[in-house]
Amino acid sequence: MEHFDYCIIGAGVVGLAVAYKLSQTAKNASILLIEKHPHFGSETSSRNSEVIHAGIYYPANSLKAALCTQGKNQLYDFCQQYAVPHRALGKLIVAHSPQELPALEQLQQKAASNGVLLEFLDQKACYQKEPSVNAHAALLSATTGIIDSHSYMQTLLTLAQQNDVLYSPNTQFLQATETANRFVVSLGTGDGIYKLACNNIINCAGLHATTVASNIDSLAAVHIPQHYYCKGHYFGYQGQSPFSHLIYPLPNKNTSGLGIHATLDLAGQLRFGPDTQYIDDIDYTIGLAANSSEGILKQRFSQSIKRYFPSLQAEKLHYSYSGIRPKLSSENQAAKDFVIQDCNQHQVKGLINLFGIESPGLTASLAIADYVIERI
Ligand SMILES: Cc1cc2nc3c(=O)[nH]c(=O)nc-3n(C[C@H](O)[C@H](O)[C@H](O)COP(=O)(O)OP(=O)(O)OC[C@H]3O[C@@H](n4cnc5c(N)ncnc54)[C@H](O)[C@@H]3O)c2cc1C
Numbered sequence: 001m002e003h004f005d006y007c008i009i010g011a012g013v014v015g016l017a018v019a020y021k022l023s024q025t026a027k028n029a030s031i032l033l034i035e036k037h038p039h040f041g042s043e044t045s046s047r048n049s050e051v052i053h054a055g056i057y058y059p060a061n062s063l064k065a066a067l068c069t070q071g072k073n074q075l076y077d078f079c080q081q082y083a084v085p086h087r088a089l090g091k092l093i094v095a096h097s098p099q100e101l102p103a104l105e106q107l108q109q110k111a112a113s114n115g116v117l118l119e120f121l122d123q124k125a126c127y128q129k130e131p132s133v134n135a136h137a138a139l140l141s142a143t144t145g146i147i148d149s150h151s152y153m154q155t156l157l158t159l160a161q162q163n164d165v166l167y168s169p170n171t172q173f174l175q176a177t178e179t180a181n182r183f184v185v186s187l188g189t190g191d192g193i194y195k196l197a198c199n200n201i202i203n204c205a206g207l208h209a210t211t212v213a214s215n216i217d218s219l220a221a222v223h224i225p226q227h228y229y230c231k232g233h234y235f236g237y238q239g240q241s242p243f244s245h246l247i248y249p250l251p252n253k254n255t256s257g258l259g260i261h262a263t264l265d266l267a268g269q270l271r272f273g274p275d276t277q278y279i280d281d282i283d284y285t286i287g288l289a290a291n292s293s294e295g296i297l298k299q300r301f302s303q304s305i306k307r308y309f310p311s312l313q314a315e316k317l318h319y320s321y322s323g324i325r326p327k328l329s330s331e332n333q334a335a336k337d338f339v340i341q342d343c344n345q346h347q348v349k350g351l352i353n354l355f356g357i358e359s360p361g362l363t364a365s366l367a368i369a370d371y372v373i374e375r376i
Pocket residue numbers: 009010011012013014015034035036037040041042043044045046047048049050051052053171172173174204205206207208209212231232274322323324325326357358359360361362363364
């Protein structure tokens with residue numbers, strides 16, 4: 001039976017970053033990266049805002065805060081070194097009225113506790129930066145940026161393959177059995193079921209991480225968290241962007257997302273989103289929740305966007321795509337942190353599970369990879 005030191009499940013941005021970093025640190029190890037789809041990054045990693053987050057919103061001492069700030073710095077360096085298209089545009093978080101000033105101040109303090117400095121802008125300074133935005137005041141986050149996530153993932157894969165990582169698309173993890181300190185893994189391929197042995201499994205299966213975990217026979221069910229799907233839609237905006245920064249409203253309390261914001265891609269195309277809709281099954285089509293046809297969704301988007309962009313022309317909004325957040329908190333719970341478990345938590349030697357890798361997983365990917373490798 002073929003044997004590998006490491007089997008990484010899932011070639012989203014996190015699995016790719018783990019494969020790349022592991023191939024640098026474990027130089028003589030045999031590393032297999034499997035992906036069930038024909039192409040890497042076909043799920044959440046290609047259905048997001050492509051924003052390099054600064055690390056503003058997450059509770060101090062959380063994994064999200066630490067890995068986002070470390071990951072951001074590494075990501076900017078990586079993009080620079082390997083010519084991955086990106087731009088540090090900066091973002092404005094806007095308050096519409098004096099009543100929102102305390103919330104803005106709290107956010108500034110929270111960011112500072114994560115080591116992220118935000119500049120306070122009064123109404124005049126906001127107008128100078130973004131004349132189309134309706135703002136009483138704003139916070140400027142200079143280290144927020146945008147990235148071409150496909151190019152980033154392609155670069156990670158190329159570098160990993162140069163270091164002898166074996167990448168196998170169209171290969172689905174089915175099941176693993178633990179025997180004599182190693183795993184026997186069954187994979188579904190175009191040619192039928194294939195079995196191999198490995199010492200370590202790193203479960204980076206995103207939305208499917210709990211399903212993968214439940215098919216590892218020695219892992220007790222108590223270590224597999226309850227998970228939820230939370231969908232977010234995006235609308236593109238025709239014509240030239242009126243903004244040169246990313247524009248975010250203040251997040252609602254206990255929010256599942258950051259509020260419908262304005263982001264730009266590297267070609268300068270403006271898009272708005274994502275909203276938040278908890279759903280039962282993975283489905284990327286528009287709507288699904290009661291009363292959310294394209295027309296109704298567009299109306300809701302217009303209402304939210306007009307608070308900070310009053311001259312929005314709703315007819316220029318066109319539905320673009322959706323993504324699904326792998327969440328560990330339900331609709332009414334406070335947001336939960338990333339969960340990255342090793343054998344200290346679940347007692348299965350050689351197994352690392354990553355659960356709930358929602359935003360800022362793209363930004364944090366290189367730091368997540370370091371964190372995983374420290375735990376192997
Ligand atoms: C709407 C939205 C907006 C976001 N915006 C941002 C943002 O602006 N900035 C940011 O930093 N983060 C953002 N994120 C978060 C970011 O996109 C994710 O954290 C990141 O993409 C997660 O990557 P991943 O590799 O863990 O998961 P995925 O990209 O889902 O990859 C998992 C991979 O595992 C594969 N897989 C699953 N099961 C198996 C199996 N049994 N066998 C083989 N392969 C399998 C899947 O096919 C998939 O390719 C956003 C997320 C969403 C949903």
